[in-house]
Amino acid sequence: MSAPLVLPTLLGDAVRLRAFSPADLPLVREATTDPLIPLITSVPAHGDDDACRAYLERQADRLTTGAGYAFAVAEQSSDLAVGHAYLGLRDLDLGRATVGYWVARSYRGRGMAGDAVRTLTRWALTLRGVDRLELYVEPWNVASARTAASAGFVREGLLRSWQAVGEERRDMDMYSLVRQA
Template sequence: MSAPLIDRLTLPTLVGDAVRLRPFSRADLPLVREATTDPLIPLTTSVPAFGDDDACLAYLARQADRLTTGAGYAFAVAERATDVAVGHVYLGLRDVDLGRAAAGYWIARSHRGRGLAGDALRTLVRWAVTVRGIDRLELYVEPWNVASARTATSAGFVREGLLRSWQKVGDERRDMDMYALVSRQA
């Protein structure tokens, strides 16, 4: 197994072809407000289900907290040319002691269909496979979500199977396809 992950996490700025992964800031409040209106994002993330500023600011604070608590790396996905935030990409470290990390992402509806999620995930992966202690990256996609499955495979993830009743989404348990990418260092 790789050397253990360093104790103190720092959030790098990562640059892709069209995106820049960076810390969230108060200037990203419009993005979070838009995400609260999406029918799925609040059900599968910690984005609040309503767009009041206090709830949205609390979401932004939680993203910074993930780093300070060691839970993971939460990046704002920003357009490289304008630095306008368009989404979120995350590397969760809950199982890093087992050599595994989990990736997740979302792009606001008004910015979808331009390949930004794929660029963000590929950018995250290029960096994540260099982090000591991470030998395997995992992510989960609902079977109906063809666009998200395409995003995962474009970043090198391979579908490994169906996990029945894997995750609660809203009030019901849902199946998830598991995708994984094994680091070349493993």
Template sequence: MLPQTIPTLTGRRVTLRPFRESDAPLVQSVADDPLIPLITTVPTTGSLEDALAYIDRQHERLASGAGYSFAIANAETDEMVGQIGLWLAAIKHGRASTGYWVAPQHRRRGYVSDALRTLSDWALSLDEVQRLELYVEPWNEGSWHAAEKCGFQREGLLRSWQLVGGERKDMYMYSRIRSRRQTPAANPPKPMAPNSHTHTGWHYEWVREASCSITAASSSERLHIGQ
């Protein structure tokens, strides 16, 4: 059975945890990013009220069945640097998808690769997840290189796959599957014991935030970056 609460997952550089109200300033900081609000539901107003509403939506993802929405936090400071999700629209077929975004001021520090690896290892340790997918725009070389480092394989080009900013966009399809020789996946990240920072019922919207591909998101949350 899939977890009924959002776990806290530990990586080398990051911790994946439920969102908190104290994460609002980071959400506000990306309001004017040229890509993140375009492919996610991150508000463009930069207001505290809208940032808190975004955080509330993340709390609702699991309860609605959309999936699990995690804040990506610096492992040492616990400061939020981005978001990553595990989306369950096709879970009855054994498939899940992932997408994420990281704020510009926190990029090129290894957070993306560590967050993706930590999320993927955990997801593929779940009995229900046999295949994990993500979508990357062809121009986003940094994103698909990160995916390949984490064991994802490119399967092909999906032409005119998604509407982004009013235009149909091509996407590379990447996937990582559970090894046939080991079930569940070996050495998945260990969820931390519940504490004051662990909340239940948090997750992402599937439609705009869920399918964010690795470029910043994929195709569900609005596109790929993360909800």
């Protein structure tokens, strides 16, 4: 699969998945204050504007390097960015893609993460070569597990010491969604 030259805009029920812009700097600043987001993503650990701008620039680079599609999750009504959704293509040659997401703390509990993941998933399964989507959730993160399930992902099992989070190895629950023939 060759990556498109322009990131598509995807519409969900209440969210719009779109390219990040400089106007999304306040979202990234807020994400830097979250105790977990900087540990499991490339969001900087401090709210320095230069570091936050560099994060925004890296999101566009993911498409140009072929690593994947990085979307700002924005409210449809206001276009205010509230989070991030990502489709990673590292294992595309094996028919697999990885879904990742986060929503800033002040916007959680409104169903936007679930809407974003469902929207991303519907689109991802239209891409040639994507037969399986994978998603990883720490076992304690019940809200994220519900988000994955609401998008049709099924828990497959526990991956022990799967990923470094901060300075320690953490278990992850593996979820998948498989293209229906």
